[in-house]
Amino acid sequence: MNLDVEEVSFTYPGGVEALRDVSLTIAAGEAVAIIGENGAGKTTLVKHLNGLLKPTHGRVTIGDWDTREHSVARMAARVGFVFQNPDDQIVEQTVGDEVAFGPRRLGRAAPDALADATAALEQVELAAESKTHPYDLTTPQRKLVTLASVLAMHTPVVIFDEPTMGQDARGVALIGRIIETLKAEQRTVIIITHDIDFCATHFERVVAMANGRVLADGPAGRVLARADLLATTNVEPPQLIRLAQALGLAAAPLSVDEFIRAWTRRNEPDRRA
Amino acid sequence: MSSTPFSLYIPRDSGMHRLHPLTKLALVGFALILGLFLPGDWLTYLAFVLVILPLAAWAGILPRFLPAVLKTALPIVVSLFLVQGLFWPGGTPIFHLGPLSLKQEGVTFAIRSAGRFIMVISSFLLLTFTTRPDGLMLALSRHGVPNSIAYVMLATLQIVPRFQAKANTILDAQRSRGLETEGNLFIRLRALFPLIQPLLLGSIVDIEERAIALEVRAFGRAGPKTSLLMLHDTPAQRVVRWLLLLASLAIIGWRVYLGLAA
Ligand SMILES: Nc1ncnc2c1ncn2[C@@H]1O[C@H](COP(=O)(O)OP(=O)(O)O)[C@@H](O)[C@H]1O
Numbered sequence: 376m377n378l379d380v381e382e383v384s385f386t387y388p389g390g391v392e393a394l395r396d397v398s399l400t401i402a403a404g405e406a407v408a409i410i411g412e413n414g415a416g417k418t419t420l421v422k423h424l425n426g427l428l429k430p431t432h433g434r435v436t437i438g439d440w441d442t443r444e445h446s447v448a449r450m451a452a453r454v455g456f457v458f459q460n461p462d463d464q465i466v467e468q469t470v471g472d473e474v475a476f477g478p479r480r481l482g483r484a485a486p487d488a489l490a491d492a493t494a495a496l497e498q499v500e501l502a503a504e505s506k507t508h509p510y511d512l513t514t515p516q517r518k519l520v521t522l523a524s525v526l527a528m529h530t531p532v533v534i535f536d537e538p539t540m541g542q543d544a545r546g547v548a549l550i551g552r553i554i555e556t557l558k559a560e561q562r563t564v565i566i567i568t569h570d571i572d573f574c575a576t577h578f579e580r581v582v583a584m585a586n587g588r589v590l591a592d593g594p595a596g597r598v599l600a601r602a603d604l605l606a607t608t609n610v611e612p613p614q615l616i617r618l619a620q621a622l623g624l625a626a627a628p629l630s631v632d633e634f635i636r637a638w639t640r641r642n643e644p645d646r647r648a
Numbered sequence: 649m650s651s652t653p654f655s656l657y658i659p660r661d662s663g664m665h666r667l668h669p670l671t672k673l674a675l676v677g678f679a680l681i682l683g684l685f686l687p688g689d690w691l692t693y694l695a696f697v698l699v700i701l702p703l704a705a706w707a708g709i710l711p712r713f714l715p716a717v718l719k720t721a722l723p724i725v726v727s728l729f730l731v732q733g734l735f736w737p738g739g740t741p742i743f744h745l746g747p748l749s750l751k752q753e754g755v756t757f758a759i760r761s762a763g764r765f766i767m768v769i770s771s772f773l774l775l776t777f778t779t780r781p782d783g784l785m786l787a788l789s790r791h792g793v794p795n796s797i798a799y800v801m802l803a804t805l806q807i808v809p810r811f812q813a814k815a816n817t818i819l820d821a822q823r824s825r826g827l828e829t830e831g832n833l834f835i836r837l838r839a840l841f842p843l844i845q846p847l848l849l850g851s852i853v854d855i856e857e858r859a860i861a862l863e864v865r866a867f868g869r870a871g872p873k874t875s876l877l878m879l880h881d882t883p884a885q886r887v888v889r890w891l892l893l894l895a896s897l898a899i900i901g902w903r904v905y906l907g908l909a910a
């Protein structure tokens with residue numbers, strides 16, 4: 376299912392022009408990271424992808440659905456959305472019920488919803504907490520619960536708004552594994568992040584935004600290597616790329632393996648030329 | 649000046665907006681007392697038309713003020729008329745609707761209560777629409793109101809938009825997980841239940857965080873504080889405020905006298 380953003384502009388009721396003529400196509404199974412400084416319009420953009428916001432101008436389609444013509448609740452069957460702040464999302468009295476909420480709303484029978492919830496909780500390593508009250512968990516754990524709540528819905532598209540924020544190294548690694556699983560299942564993954572190394576590790580395509588516009592959109596290695604462009608969005612290239620640039624390597628390595636390969640071949644004739 | 653977050657303030661360049669916050673408070677307080685303490689059923693409405701509406705027009709906010717008053721008051725007013733009018737115990741029937749009948753006493757009571765309700769809502773909205781919350785707080789503490797009390801007043805004025813913003817975010821999160829909120833009244837009412845827990849728990853967390861934020865910013869420190877905001881006051885406004893205060897007291901006194909005499 377393709378996501379199509381066609382020449383979308385969006386102005387908030389207060390008058391803030393948060394998106395200006397944004398066009399973007401995301402194919403089924405792509406993994407896309409959206410970066411850019413606070414206020415760039417990242418959240419506004421992804422809220423268009425499940426119909427929470429409707430474009431002031433332009434059009435957004437999710438597969439054959441125009442977001443204007445379907446309620447957000449119906450869109451939820453296609454696009455899962457994990458919000459930034461977990462405390463705005465949790466409604467149930469136990470972690471298990473909370474994770475089953477989405478599958479139930481999508482019309483699954485109680486036992487199936489429960490099975491979905493259990494599987495999703497295992498994915499975020501919180502299966503032992505299914506009877507716990509969500510507010511008895513720590514904030515990073517609650518965030519994982521909201522992640523599980525969306526995983527349990529098995530949507531073809533999953534959007535995460537800053538999922539690694541507030542997580543420790545173990546949490547970040549866990550979220551990384553979840554993203555890899557989703558990618559292996561050919562699901563579309565869209566993430567907003569400030570964690571540029573995380574972005575380099577897991578995402579093949581990067582969209583950089585500033586002032587409501589798309590500044591750059593392309594393969595991670597290319598977008599993340601452009602220090603000049605990233606500087607305008609107040610982001611530094613990933614550590615490995617900066618190291619490679621400092622060493623005068625031509626490559627933009629996104630993983631340690633790529634870095635080693637580039638380093639060991641540094642004296643081979645430059646094939647780029 | 650742009651609007652401040654979580655306030656209902658509508659920035660305009662009007663005479664009403666430029667008044668000292670205490671003058672606005674006095675004006676609106678006077679209108680409120682007029683509405684609540686005047687005897688009879690219709691004088692309240694008269695106070696609304698003759699005091700509140702002209703002030704809102706002067707402020708240049710009528711197109712947003714009227715719908716806001718209507719939207720807030722309508723559900724209560726309609727239910728007042730239905731419940732009091734139809735279910736007044738005993739009473740004189742003036743109109744029959746199948747097995748039910750509209751009672752004279754119930755309708756009279758509803759007219760009186762609705763007027764008061766509209767008056768309270770509209771004066772509250774008029775004040776918040778035309779007054780920057782920080783200005784009001786500063787004015788109050790400059791005039792000897794303890795900071796903590798000024799803060800409580802301010803927080804009360806801000807609670808409505810805060811709740812509104814939070815409720816919208818929560819509802820968005822629920823809709824994104826398949827909760828149907830669009831459609832008939834029943835669907836929309838049912839969608840409100842999942843809001844209750846995050847709203848209440850969220851507010852408790854908010855309160856704690858606000859308390860900590862206030863503490864680390866030396867809120868509890870005694871003595872006067874410097875403010876970046878400049879308030880403009882005039883001798884004429886001071887006189888008007890005293891007159892309004894005296895007039896308000898006179899109305900209350902007159903009402904108490906009537907009550908005692910009766
Ligand atoms: N509900 C809202 N009402 C008015 N303006 C908003 C609202 N949400 C965001 N904005 C404004 O829109 C712009 C983009 O915001 P957002 O999409 O949240 O940025 P990002 O997610 O990149 O930090 C900002 O200037 C922000 O202040």
Ligand SMILES: [Mg+2]
Pocket residue numbers: 417418419536
């Ligand atoms: Mg954001």
